[in-house]
Amino acid sequence: xxxxxxxxxxxxxxxxxxxxxxxxxxxxxxxxxxxxxxxxxxxxxxxxxxxxxxxxxxxxxxxxxxxxxxxxxxxxxxxxxxxxxxxxxxxxxxxxxxxxxxxxxxxxxxxxxxxxxxxxxxxxxxxxxxxxxxxxxxxxxxxxxxxxxxxxxxxxxxxxxxxxxxxxxxxxxxxxxxxxxxxxxxxxxxxxxxxxxxxxxxxxxxxxxxxxxxxxxxxxxxxxxxxxxxxxxxxxxxxxxxxxxxxxxxxxxxxxxxxxxxxxxxxxxxxxxxxxxxxxxxxxxxxxxxxxxxxxxxxxxxxxxxxxxxxxxxxxxxxxxxxxxxxxxxxxxxxxxxxxxxxxxxxxxxxxxxxxxxxxxxxxxxxxxxxxxxxxxxxxxxxxxxxxxxxxxxxxxxxxxxxxxxxxxxxxxxxxxxxxxxxxxxxxxxxxxxxxxxxxxxxxxxxxxxxxxxxxxxxxxxxxxxxxxxxxxxxxxxxxxxxxxxxxxxxxxxxxxxxxxxxxxxxxxxxxxxxxxxxxxxxxxxxxxxxxxxxxxxxxxxxxxxxxxxxxxxxxxxxxxxxxxxxxxxxxxxxxxxxxxxxxxxx
Numbered sequence: 001x002x003x004x005x006x007x008x009x010x011x012x013x014x015x016x017x018x019x020x021x022x023x024x025x026x027x028x029x030x031x032x033x034x035x036x037x038x039x040x041x042x043x044x045x046x047x048x049x050x051x052x053x054x055x056x057x058x059x060x061x062x063x064x065x066x067x068x069x070x071x072x073x074x075x076x077x078x079x080x081x082x083x084x085x086x087x088x089x090x091x092x093x094x095x096x097x098x099x100x101x102x103x104x105x106x107x108x109x110x111x112x113x114x115x116x117x118x119x120x121x122x123x124x125x126x127x128x129x130x131x132x133x134x135x136x137x138x139x140x141x142x143x144x145x146x147x148x149x150x151x152x153x154x155x156x157x158x159x160x161x162x163x164x165x166x167x168x169x170x171x172x173x174x175x176x177x178x179x180x181x182x183x184x185x186x187x188x189x190x191x192x193x194x195x196x197x198x199x200x201x202x203x204x205x206x207x208x209x210x211x212x213x214x215x216x217x218x219x220x221x222x223x224x225x226x227x228x229x230x231x232x233x234x235x236x237x238x239x240x241x242x243x244x245x246x247x248x249x250x251x252x253x254x255x256x257x258x259x260x261x262x263x264x265x266x267x268x269x270x271x272x273x274x275x276x277x278x279x280x281x282x283x284x285x286x287x288x289x290x291x292x293x294x295x296x297x298x299x300x301x302x303x304x305x306x307x308x309x310x311x312x313x314x315x316x317x318x319x320x321x322x323x324x325x326x327x328x329x330x331x332x333x334x335x336x337x338x339x340x341x342x343x344x345x346x347x348x349x350x351x352x353x354x355x356x357x358x359x360x361x362x363x364x365x366x367x368x369x370x371x372x373x374x375x376x377x378x379x380x381x382x383x384x385x386x387x388x389x390x391x392x393x394x395x396x397x398x399x400x401x402x403x404x405x406x407x408x409x410x411x412x413x414x415x416x417x418x419x420x421x422x423x424x425x426x427x428x429x430x431x432x433x434x435x436x437x438x439x440x441x442x443x444x445x446x447x448x449x450x451x452x453x454x455x456x457x458x459x460x461x462x463x464x465x466x467x468x469x470x471x472x473x474x475x476x477x478x479x480x481x482x483x484x485x486x487x488x489x490x491x492x493x494x495x496x497x498x499x500x501x502x503x504x505x506x507x508x509x510x511x512x513x514x515x516x517x518x519x520x521x522x523x524x525x526x527x528x529x530x531x532x533x534x535x536x537x538x539x540x541x542x543x544x545x546x547x548x549x550x551x552x553x554x555x556x557x558x559x560x561x562x563x564x565x566x567x568x569x570x571x572x573x574x575x576x577x578x579x580x581x582x583x584x585x586x587x
Contacts, residue, residue, distance in 0.1 A: 002060070003030030003048035003446075004071040004143075005155040006122050008131050010209035015044040015151070019164055023153070024048065026160035030073070032449050036060050038069050042208075043124045043131060047071040050449055052251050052356060058095035065090060067126045070101035073156055074119030074141045075453070077247040082114065096250070097121070104132060109205050109215050112136075116247070116459055120156060120198070131206040137219035138363070138457045139200030139434030142333070142442055146195050152209040157443075158195045159332035159564065167194045169565045176531065177400035180553050181392025183336045184436035186406030190333055197333075200434050219429055220462055224417040225469045230485070233472055236464065237486045244458040245271040248359060255357035256281035258346055258452075259303060259310065260503050261295030263480065264361030266494040267487050268455060269306050272359065280308040283349050283358070285342040287505050288316035295503070298495075305493045311353060313345055317510045325570040325577045328559035330447040335436045336553040338507045343444040351448040358445070362437050363456035366428045367465040368480040369421060369473025377420035378470055387411065388424055393550050397532065407431065421470045433457075508548025511555060514575075515542050521578040522554060526585035527561030 005023040007015040017039075024035060024046050031048020038045045038061045047060040052075065061069040076082070079096035082103070083089075091098055096117075103111040104123040109132060112121065118140035123132040133154055135143045145154040146166050153166050161167050175191040178184070188196045198204060205213035245268065249255065257272060259265045259282040272280050282303050286296030296312050303310035320341065327344045328334075350358050365371055376385035392403060410427055418426065438454075445452045455461070465482075472482040478497060488496040511518060519541040523534035531537075537554060544551035555574070562568045562581045570577060 002050050002071075002073045003027035003156040004073050004120065004122055005046040005160055006071070006124075006131070006153070007044045008152045008206055008209050009042045010150055010152075012042045012208070014042065015039060019166075020044050020046060022164040023155060023160050026163035027156055029449070030156060030446050034059055036071070038124070040124070040126065045069055045071045045122055045124055050356070050446075050451065052253055052451055058093050058097075060095075060097070062093065062095060062098050062101045064101045064105040066105045068101050068105040068123055070097065070104065070121060070123045072097040072100065072119055072121045073143075074117055074121070074136065075250075075451075076100060076115055076117040076119065077250065077458075078116035079250075108132075109203050109213060112203055113217055118454070118457070122154065129207060130212075132203060133198055133206070134203040135198045135200055137201035137217050137459065138429065138438070138454075140438055140442075140454055140457055142439065143198040144190065144195055144333075145198060145204075147209065147211065148194070150209075152206050152211070154198075157332050158190055158192055161195055162192065162564070167192055169567060171527075171561070171565060173399075174402055174405075176557075177403035178406060179334055179336060180394060180531070180557065181400065181403045182389060182407075183393075183549070183553065184432065184439075185334075186431045186435060200430070219459075220426055220466045222416060223467060224419050224422065226467045228469060228472070230472060230482070233468065233482055234486050234489070237482055238490065240461055240464045241267065241271055241455070241486075242275060244455040244461050245359070246275045247458070248453045248455040249275060251357045253356040254281070254354055255359070256283060256350060256353070256355040257308075257359045258282075258361070259284045259299040259308075260361065261298035261302065262361070262500050262503070263484060263487055263494065263496055264364040264456070265299075266302055266491060267364075267483065268359050268361060269302065269308060270487070270491040270494070271455075273306050273308070280306070281353065281355065282308045282310045283313070283346050283353070284310060285313040285315055285346055288314055293504060293506060302491075302494055306491070311349060313342075313349055315342055315345055315505055317513060319345065320505070320507065320510045321514075321573045321575075324555075324574050325559050325563070325572065327444070328556055329563040329570040330443045331439065331560065332443070332564055333435075333439050334557070334560045335439050336549075336556045337436050337440055338505055338548070338552050339503050340440045340444055341505050341507070342503065343440055344447070347445040347448040347450050350445070350450045355450065357451045357453060360441060360452045360454055361456065362441055362454045363433065364480065364483065366425055366433050367456060367462055368468075368483045369425060369470070370479040371428070372479070374421050374424055375474035375476075375479055377424050378474055382420050388427070393553060394532070419470055421474060422466065425466065506548075507552045508544045508546070511541060511548070511551045512545035515544060517575060518555070518578070521575065521582060522558055524582045524585065525558045525561070525578060526581060527558055527565060528554065529585070531557075
């Protein structure tokens, strides 16, 4: 797990060394174990290394005999299979990414079709005079780019492109409206004008600084649900999940598990124990005074049952007040998901415990039908259900017109033979998953030098799960029916059919406790001045105890704007940062 960046100039000149240093320095936190750079002709590749596999010889760029050079951020889990298929290839390292550079030299733009894993990859192929950028089908690993009249540049995080001076510190109003209404932004264009995402599953071909080809690799299989007996499906699910977890445990460093107490991480706990036979190191987080919202005690109980060591953290209002500015600074591609707060603390604790890899449960809801919006697509409920996310958090302000266009475009694109439930799952996999959950996971862990792995987001798992009969995913009362049935046998103490309490800290209560001080500071924030009237901002903060998400969305946006647009430091607590932003408005 690493950071990468690079440049290809339009006129064939050598990239500016000062620009390359700024890109590299801005990504230093993603690669504390080493730096690499290759400059040749019009192209430069930059790598920051977090050593996970092949600690001795795995430094990048990796080279193929014909001159192709690769830098990568990710893990290729079918590396042993690829090496066996490529017998006789003169590999120089044990790096799981090395087969990819040989594939790129041999297969060109189709090289990523053979990869099983999470990855953002850049390959410079001097023989074809082109640059390839590829991102895994689920978008687990991030990759951004900007193209202007003089160059094409890319990086693992948009803040690096900003730090290098390649894009203005400005906001796209439509993406801002999406963020505040949905908690995330959709599609290729980020909130920063000119900075784009490489889409999940996309491979870009760049020649002379221009994109000349787009290739897409789908995350989900085509076709509708396939009939399958429940008993056979339960048995097959166990084998599929064990295969994925075993692959995701390949590492030459200590690893652990984020254990929420819900069914997804409980399933991973059981599978990790089955795959390794060893005592698992788990981490969980709870909330001070949050009562029924806290599942951390259940996580501790399950860890004890499974013979795991469980490190419990407790997050309180002090942590929220002091850490929120730093956390917002880490989420440069913004998502107003309050789960960034505990995820950041878990990443910090994992690093302190000596873990470089943690397994995480992201993706189970999307693939196995875990959300109420999935279940509502089954008859007879779908005849009464509205489109998911048809209403934004702030109603429909006139100045925010078009905030739902990104989702609507995908909804109207046509789903072929997919069922209505599959269509909503596919939409979640295309937008909500990569642009909210996986951004949260990547940034909150990588800022601490920790790699998060997601065994549910695996092509083998997706091929099995997505085409399950709808009835094995969403029932009248519960989602993830098949996963629950499997867990009830594999780990009966986990309470597979218990109601989920969620992984949401009580931000509403924490904001409400200081609303008198926060409301005027928020109303005076320069980033919110042309977003909503001051009285609406104050009202959202004052109503935080009853409606937490609108208040947190505005507060997160103000903190994010202070750092990434105004360029203010994030030392100090929430109040200090907001006061400094108000001063900036008055200058």
